[in-house]
Amino acid sequence: MFVKPVKKFIRTTATAPDKSITHRAVMFNAAADGEAKITNALLGGDCRSTVACMKKLGAAIEIEGNTVYVRGVTEFKDAELDAGNSGTTTRLLTGLLAGKGITASIDGDDSLRTRPMRRVTDPLALMGADVTTTNGKAPVYIRPARLHGIDYTMPVASAQLKSALLLAGLNADGVTRVTEPVLSRDHTELMLKAMGAGIATDGLTVSIKRGALKNTDVCVPGDISSAAFLLAAAAVTGGEVTVTDVGLNPTRTGVLKVFEAMGADVKTTDFRREIEPRGNVTVTAGALSPFFIGGEDVPSLIDELPLLAVVACFATGDSEVRGAEELRVKESDRIKTTAETVRALGGRITELPDGFVVHGTGGLEGGRVYSHGDHRIAMSAAIGGLGSRNGCDIEGADSAAISYPSFWGDIC
Numbered sequence: 370m371f372v373k374p375v376k377k378f379i380r381t382t383a384t385a386p387d388k389s390i391t392h393r394a395v396m397f398n399a400a401a402d403g404e405a406k407i408t409n410a411l412l413g414g415d416c417r418s419t420v421a422c423m424k425k426l427g428a429a430i431e432i433e434g435n436t437v438y439v440r441g442v443t444e445f446k447d448a449e450l451d452a453g454n455s456g457t458t459t460r461l462l463t464g465l466l467a468g469k470g471i472t473a474s475i476d477g478d479d480s481l482r483t484r485p486m487r488r489v490t491d492p493l494a495l496m497g498a499d500v501t502t503t504n505g506k507a508p509v510y511i512r513p514a515r516l517h518g519i520d521y522t523m524p525v526a527s528a529q530l531k532s533a534l535l536l537a538g539l540n541a542d543g544v545t546r547v548t549e550p551v552l553s554r555d556h557t558e559l560m561l562k563a564m565g566a567g568i569a570t571d572g573l574t575v576s577i578k579r580g581a582l583k584n585t586d587v588c589v590p591g592d593i594s595s596a597a598f599l600l601a602a603a604a605v606t607g608g609e610v611t612v613t614d615v616g617l618n619p620t621r622t623g624v625l626k627v628f629e630a631m632g633a634d635v636k637t638t639d640f641r642r643e644i645e646p647r648g649n650v651t652v653t654a655g656a657l658s659p660f661f662i663g664g665e666d667v668p669s670l671i672d673e674l675p676l677l678a679v680v681a682c683f684a685t686g687d688s689e690v691r692g693a694e695e696l697r698v699k700e701s702d703r704i705k706t707t708a709e710t711v712r713a714l715g716g717r718i719t720e721l722p723d724g725f726v727v728h729g730t731g732g733l734e735g736g737r738v739y740s741h742g743d744h745r746i747a748m749s750a751a752i753g754g755l756g757s758r759n760g761c762d763i764e765g766a767d768s769a770a771i772s773y774p775s776f777w778g779d780i781c
């Protein structure tokens with residue numbers, strides 16, 4: 370895929386529906402006894418993996434356009450599940466199935482098989498679960514067990530881990546209490562609350578009691594992580610972009626704060642709340658300054674860090690990201706693949722164990738980039754290409770379909 374440089378990227382558009390919220394809307398409704406309609410669902414590769422897994426477990430799911438009709442079941446069938454490239458599917462389902470009294474396995478592609486699963490299976494074992502991994506990775510095996518609540522302090526801020534334990538807590542005796550070091554995205558808490566779960570949040574601690582879920586229709590907002598690519602395209606080309614009806618959950622909007630700190634103008638309008646906060650966002654380009662992102666900021670923009678590395682090349686001076694070692698265990702080692710991408714585009718970057726420093730020179734030449742099969746690397750490279758002098762050729766561009774199936778059409 371070749372991305373040509375553009376003078377000023379200017380448009381008003383919707384973006385892809387939210388991946389995290391679609392996963393949860395499908396999965397949780399599939400575990401509730403009744404029917405629900407999910408509108409504006411994301412039907413990218415990862416969410417399709419969740420749909421396929423929930424069908425195999427016994428839920429009836431029909432897709433019509435962007436609408437997903439789910440008829441859930443409270444008792445699942447034994448199943449061999451394929452989560453594809455999706456860490457969210459694997460980790461959330463491991464928690465959900467641990468106390469369901471079934472025998473199941475969850476496997477996925479080569480990238481998924483490299484991702485750490487003990488962070489989920491170790492605390493589940495403390496709850497009494499019978500879950501095992503393959504040397505700490507997928508395939509994960511789940512057998513029937515009776516669960517009890519625990520009080521668990523998470524070693525990493527991870528919404529996938531937090532969600533897995535909360536979902537296990539729905540099928541455990543007593544109260545399950547989870548505390549995280551920094552608040553990660555809280556989509557699970559908001560949706561479980563909307564579905565009638567006995568869940569309460571107190572600062573960084575969430576507690577949940579055993580209970581059934583009530584089916585709930587969900588209209589999925591746009592994904593701020595997908596919108597970020599369009600907004601960044603404005604920032605690096607001197608343009609202006611408005612993304613309409615996008616999720617504005619504060620646990621996800623760190624990228625907007627960075628755009629603002631860099632000197633872009635960021636405005637939100639039509640703010641409203643519907644399970645999740647949502648509204649329109651406009652970014653108008655300004656002269657770009659370098660940024661610093663430290664540990665506390667990382668969870669609210671974890672998926673945007675490869676993109677922000679590319680944007681940092683368009684500022685003059687050093688931008689630094691620290692406390693982001695989690696990037697090493699994403700769909701690729703995103704510290705390594707981000708550094709490779711920046712260099713391939715003609716930028717300068719120093720890799721650190723827990724982040725990187727981008728030595729921005731105010732622009733990029735462009736070049737040839739390999740995505741490593743990682744959707745966010747492919748799309749970050751494309752934004753670099755749009756703002757570059759010569760454009761960018763991307764090998765493995767099709768991986769964008771994991772989270773943003775219409776991406777290439779939306780940026781051309």
Ligand code: S3P
Binds near residue numbers: 388389457526527532
């Ligand atoms: C996600 C949580 C994050 C994020 C991933 C989606 C979720 O992962 O990187 O893309 O939907 O819960 P971690 O929870 O592992 O940080």
